[in-house]
Amino acid sequence: MKRLINRVRRLPIASQLTVLIGIVLLVLFSVILVTVQTFYTHLIQTQMELRARQIAENLANVALPALLHSDEISLYQNLARVTDQSDIVFVSVLNGDDKVFAWSAPQPYDTLLNLVNLNPTLLRQVRQADYLFEYFPTRALLEVYQPIRTNGTYWGTVLLGLNYQHIEQVARQVRWLSLTVGILLILLVIWGVQKVSESVLAPVQQLVAGTEQVSKGNFDFRLKVEREDELGFLASKFNEMIARLKSYQTRQEELTAQLHEYSEHLEEKVRLATRQLRQIQEEVLQIFHQIPIGLLVVTEGGEIRWFNDELVEVLKIKDRSRLKNANLLAEKVFLDGKFQGKLREVTRAKIESTFRIEFKLSSVSTRLLEVRTQPLLGENSQAVGMIFIIKDVTRETELERQLNRTQRLESMGKLAGGIAHDFNNILAIILPTAQMLKMRLASDAELVPMVETIEKATSKAADLTSQILSFARGSKGGKMEVFNLNDLIREFQTMIGRVVNKNIDIRAQLDENLWNVEADRTQIEQILMNLSMNAVDAMPNGGTLLYRTENLELVDAESMIPQLKPGRYVKLEVVDTGIGMSKEILDRIFDPFFTAKKKEKGTGLGLSMVYGIVRSYRGYIDVSSQPGHGSRFTIYLPATSRKIQNSNGHALQAQPGKWRILVVDDEEMLRSSLKSMLSTLKYRIFEASNGQEAVQLFQKHRHEIDVILMDIQMPVMDGLEAATRIWEEAPDFPIVFSSGYAPPAKFEELRRRGAKNFLKKPYQIKDLVDIIERTLQAS
Ligand SMILES: Nc1ncnc2c1ncn2[C@@H]1O[C@H](COP(=O)(O)OP(=O)(O)OP(=O)(O)O)[C@@H](O)[C@H]1O
Ligand SMILES: [Mg+2]
Structure with a gap:
């Protein structure tokens, strides 16, 4: 029902009106129809009953005498007359005992009469009543019970059956007719209403259509104003309204176009500005990251805002995510409590400051950091955080230290060199003077030993001076030679392996392509x-001693070792795991x-x-050490592109046992060690502790001696004199002179007298063999 109502509500107003009026008319008509029919039926029924009673009363009057006289014959005529009437179905007269006294019924109804049940209840009631009706609607039959009385005595009853079928037929026809007429009337009225409402509501519909157009955005639509009533007024106002809307629309379109243009312009500007800003940001960021100084920006609350790549480099942080978390940074990165405390303090105080701090990278490695702090200023120049400028100055400080040391040593060298030089000259006077003195005092047994003491002391002083000189100038004048450091180390390694304790493990890591040195x-x-x-x-309890070699090309000397010029170097490292050194010792x-x-x-x-020595070759020596962790000495020597000339290195095994050598030296230890070493190489050795002994031995075993190894500075008779004597007897006899220190004048004298072969003390056994071989080959 509700749905139906809703559907109706959605219909156009004219239809709604029609439906409404239709319904009202229908209801009205139905009421009229029912009323008319009821009234009509009632009227017919009353007339029918009236007639039936009249007939029944007439019969009762006729029947009374017949009953009184039991003369039913006379009655039959009257009964037949009655039943002649088409609608009378039957008629019957009952006596006082309710028995049929007489009856009549036309043909089709005679049997019916038998069927009529005499209703005992009605018959009982009729004795007291004026009359009674009983309807049998199924058969359209009306029965009338009319009592027959005189002076209150009941004599019987007239029972009349009346068929009212024809009346009903008429009633039905009337009903149908009125229904048809009624429906037609309703339709007519509805049609009329529809027409009328359509004509009345046409302007409204137009208005509706107009509204629809407007709602679609069509402001060019106009309503026809044909009437002068309210609808006409409404239409004209509607048109005005649309016209105004149209002008608004035009204005709005203009404005929108302007706005669009403006926003496009603005967008372009913003895009440009954004691009510029981004570019600036990228540039700044690039600069920020490329500044070779660690930068860290921390907020007031201690949170990290920014940090650059260099900081990661400086603090050697592998895990960058740590940097994001301020707590982790504090905990893990600034392991050093002092450093952390200092940073906190500075952040709290928001002060500009510069300080240096040792920063522990790990348990073994510390870096020296220079930290500059500056408040980060926000709006109103209020400090909103801190900028930390962190620089690793470890290398810088180290270089500074090295430079200082170099300078110090350089000046110390100059001083020592100067002194040693002068000292040498003094010694050069003392020594020959002492020797001359000794010659003069040859017979004085008491004074000679004293002079010899002077001689010995002077020799020692000369040795010392020579050492100082080699510190100061790297003792020049030795034989320059192209060789490979690896070969030297291998020989040395074997030698030292025999000498040192077994608990020291000696190793070498040698670069097979090592460049040569000269x-x-x-x-x-x-x-x-x-x-x-x-x-x-440094390793009294044993350890590892390692020799390492490596090639090194210095391109930009500044960055690596400022003391060295750019070029190719051979790097030698001597590393131990000994006790190490403190900074002070270092x-x-x-x-x-x-x-x-x-x-x-x-x-x-x-x-x-x-x-x-290293400096005299324009090389460099560096050292790093940690107490308890050992030391590392690193030496850089300039490499040469020249090839190794000869293979004298192998002379050691060249012709073992062939030569007989007279070793002349006052140092007994030296003699005996030489003897043992040379004997193992199968040389035969004669020994003399001074020049005099040597000359005597030479005279005795001249043909058993191939070569003489002669010390220059010796007591009794020095090398110069001994050689002179020997050469007097055997000119050009092969003699190799060796000396730790001898006054230059002596060398000059020796050369003048024909000496060619010199070996500087201390020497290597290989060099000794080498020079002996060469001397003998030359002679
Ligand atoms: N590998 C090392 N480990 C620990 N300390 C060392 C090492 N090398 C040198 N030193 C320290 O440096 C000092 C100086 O060494 P240097 O070789 O100049 O003199 P020295 O060894 O004491 O005496 P000399 O070498 O004249 O016999 C040593 O006394 C030692 O304390
Ligand atoms: Mg030493």
Whole structure:
């Protein structure tokens, strides 16, 4: 029902009106129809009953005498007359005992009469009533019970059956007719209403159509104004409204176009500005990351805002995510409590400051950081955080230290060199004077030993001076030779392996493609010897001694080792796992006479000499050490592109046992060690402790001796004199002169007298063999 109503509501107003009026008419008509029919039926029924009673009463009057006289014959005539009437179905007269006294019924109804049940209840009631009706609608039959009485005595009843079928037929026809007429009327009315409402509502519909057009955005639509009533007014106002809307629309379109143009312009501007801003940002960011200084920006609350790539580099942080978390940064990165505390303090105070701090990268590695702090200013120049400018100055400081040391050693070298030079000259006077004195006092048994003491002391002083000089100038004048450091190390390694304790593991990592060097082999061997002895001393409980070689090309000297010119270098490292050195010791180890060893053990000149030698080759020596972790000495020597000339290196095994050598030296230890070494090489050895002995021995065994190894500085008779005497007897006899130190004048004198072969002390056994072989080949 509800749905139906809703559907109707959606119909046009005219239809709604029609439906409404239709319904009203239908209801009205139905009521009228029912009323008319009821009234009509009632009217017919009343008339029918009236007639039936009249007939029944007439019959009762006629029947009374017949009953009284039991003369039914006379009655039959009357009954037949009655039943002649078409609608009378039957008629019957009952006596006082309710028995049929007489009856009549036309043909089709005679049987019916038998069927009529005499209703005993009605018959009982009729005795008291004026009359009674009983309807049998199924058969359209009306029965009338009319009592027959006189003076209150009941004599019987007239029973009349009346068929009212025809009346019903008429009633039905009337009903149909009125229904048809009624429906037609309704339709007519509906049609009329529809027409009328359509004509009345046409302007409204037009308005509706107009509204629809407007809603679609069509403002060119206009309503026809044909009427002058309210609808006409409405139409004209509607048109006005549309016209105004149209003008608004036009204006709005203009404005929209303008706005669009403007926004496009603005967008372009914004795009340009954004691009510029991004470019600036990228540039700034690039600069920020490329600044070779660590930058860290922290907010007031201690949170990290920014940091650059260099900071990651400086702090050696592998895991960058740590940097994002301020707590982790504090915890993990700034392991050093002092550093962390300092950073916090500065952040809290928001002050500009500069400080240096040692930063622990790990348990073994520390870096020196220079930190500059600056408040980060926000709006109103209020500090909103801190900028930390962090620079790793470890290398810088180290270089500074190295430079300082170099300068110090350089000036110390100059001083020592100067002194040693003058000292040498003095010694050059003392020594010959003492020797002359000794010759003069040859017979004085008491004074000669005293002069010899002077001689010995002077020799020692000369040795010392020579060492100082090799620190100062790297003792020039030795034989320059092209060789490969690897070969030298291999020989040295075998040698030192025999000497040192077994608990020291000696290893070598040698670069097979190592470039050659050009140097005095003996000096380089001396370097190896000094460094190795120091390393061995540093490992009293054993350890590892490692020799490493490597090629190194310095392109930009500034960045690596400022003391070295760009070029190709051979790098030699001597590494030990010994006791290491403290910073204080480390700073002074190259100083002459600096020693941390016991007095008898070290002179403190070992490293000074190494330093002097290395510098004299325009090389460089560096050292790093950690107390308890060992030391690493690194030497850089200029490489040469020249090839190794001869293979004298192998002369050691060349012709063993062939030569007989007279060794003349006042140092007994030297003689005996030489003897043992040379004997193992199958040389035969004669020994003499001074020149005099040598001359005597030579005279005795002249044909058993092939070559003489002659020390220059000796008591009793020095090498110069002994050689002179020998050459007097056997001119050009092969003699090799060796000396740790001898006054230059003496060398000059020797050369003048024909000496060609010199071997500087201390020498390597290989060099000795080498020079002996060469001397003998030349002679
Ligand atoms: N490998 C090393 N490990 C620990 N300390 C060392 C090492 N090398 C040198 N040193 C220290 O440096 C000091 C100086 O060494 P240097 O070789 O100049 O003199 P020395 O060894 O004491 O005496 P000398 O070499 O004249 O016998 C040593 O006393 C020692 O304290
Ligand atoms: Mg030493």
